[in-house]
Amino acid sequence: MSTQRASNPRANVFILVNLGCEALFVIDQRLKAQEIALDKSVQVIHDVTTVLLEPKFIESLINGSIHNNAQLLTAEHCKFMLNDIATCSLMRLDETSMEKLWNLMTMMYKWQLFVSRHQHNLLDITFRHLDAINKLYPDAKRHLLIDFTKNTLLDFWNSCGEEQQLSIYRTNKAWLECFNTKISLLIRLGFQSMDGSFINALDQRHYLDYVKCIGENIYIKRSEQQQEREPNRIDQLAAQLNIASGEDLQPIDAVQFQKQFEQTFSNTLFPEVDNNARATSSQVQCNSNASGCEFVQLLSTDGNPDEVATTASGNGSGLNQQLLDLYSKIN
Numbered sequence: 001m002s003t004q005r006a007s008n009p010r011a012n013v014f015i016l017v018n019l020g021c022e023a024l025f026v027i028d029q030r031l032k033a034q035e036i037a038l039d040k041s042v043q044v045i046h047d048v049t050t051v052l053l054e055p056k057f058i059e060s061l062i063n064g065s066i067h068n069n070a071q072l073l074t075a076e077h078c079k080f081m082l083n084d085i086a087t088c089s090l091m092r093l094d095e096t097s098m099e100k101l102w103n104l105m106t107m108m109y110k111w112q113l114f115v116s117r118h119q120h121n122l123l124d125i126t127f128r129h130l131d132a133i134n135k136l137y138p139d140a141k142r143h144l145l146i147d148f149t150k151n152t153l154l155d156f157w158n159s160c161g162e163e164q165q166l167s168i169y170r171t172n173k174a175w176l177e178c179f180n181t182k183i184s185l186l187i188r189l190g191f192q193s194m195d196g197s198f199i200n201a202l203d204q205r206h207y208l209d210y211v212k213c214i215g216e217n218i219y220i221k222r223s224e225q226q227q228e229r230e231p232n233r234i235d236q237l238a239a240q241l242n243i244a245s246g247e248d249l250q251p252i253d254a255v256q257f258q259k260q261f262e263q264t265f266s267n268t269l270f271p272e273v274d275n276n277a278r279a280t281s282s283q284v285q286c287n288s289n290a291s292g293c294e295f296v297q298l299l300s301t302d303g304n305p306d307e308v309a310t311t312a313s314g315n316g317s318g319l320n321q322q323l324l325d326l327y328s329k330i331n
Helices: 009-033 038-052 055-065 075-086 095-115 120-134 140-175 184-189 205-211 218-228 233-240 254-265 321-328
Strands: none
Touching: 009 038, 009 055, 009 075, 009 095, 009 120, 009 140, 009 218, 038 075, 038 140, 055 140, 075 095, 095 120, 095 140, 095 184, 120 140, 184 205, 184 218, 205 218
């Protein structure tokens, strides 16, 4: 019974849409960090949004999930589709960058469901995701597309009934259980420990601020909080070394400190990014301030990151038509 509840194919559309929105948040952040020209950034965000929320794609996911022989999408299938969607415009991702993007998508969404407490939180998170990508260079066409997606998902959710809704919610949580990557942003916020597990930081005020709006663009929210309060460097170091808030800093053995320091700052993803960091070539290299490889890599024909070789039509509805045709046939 529990296995069936955790394998409801009706969860497919919520998994794809929520992960896709998280991908858009990361892509937007990386475009800004690389100082890509505004018109190119707008085109990338609009193109990816258009393909992700293509009505035929959304409807195919919904219709395919209610068949008697419907199956829950595997992680490999989702990763394949989201890779195609994320690179449908001017952007190119190498294998390493896509792996980092995938880890960010899955772990951020997993944390959001971890702090949720009710099945209806799934719909709230999904709508906040959609509202947040609507704020990324908004225009009337994208606004209509997002509203249509929200109405479609709401109708589908309401048609499922309470039992199916609970099953969809549990399936989303169970689907994400296999992912256990350390994310620097979550560690810095005090929401994730160094073994990859999540922390219920109920005594932290900023934790509640994030929980009340789970699904919003966490990178923008984090940036806004940093502007409001210049972080204390000692507090930052204490948080990254998992020293509890208000705990006195006691002398520790130097060897033990070095070991913990190396463990803390190695093999973690998405370090705090210096938005003034510039791309030094067409293949964006690791920036010393960012201490990690760029996630979004744009091809260039002459070494200028702003001069990007266009492989799309510039119109979202014409992008990757073969891909859309394939998705529209999903049963």
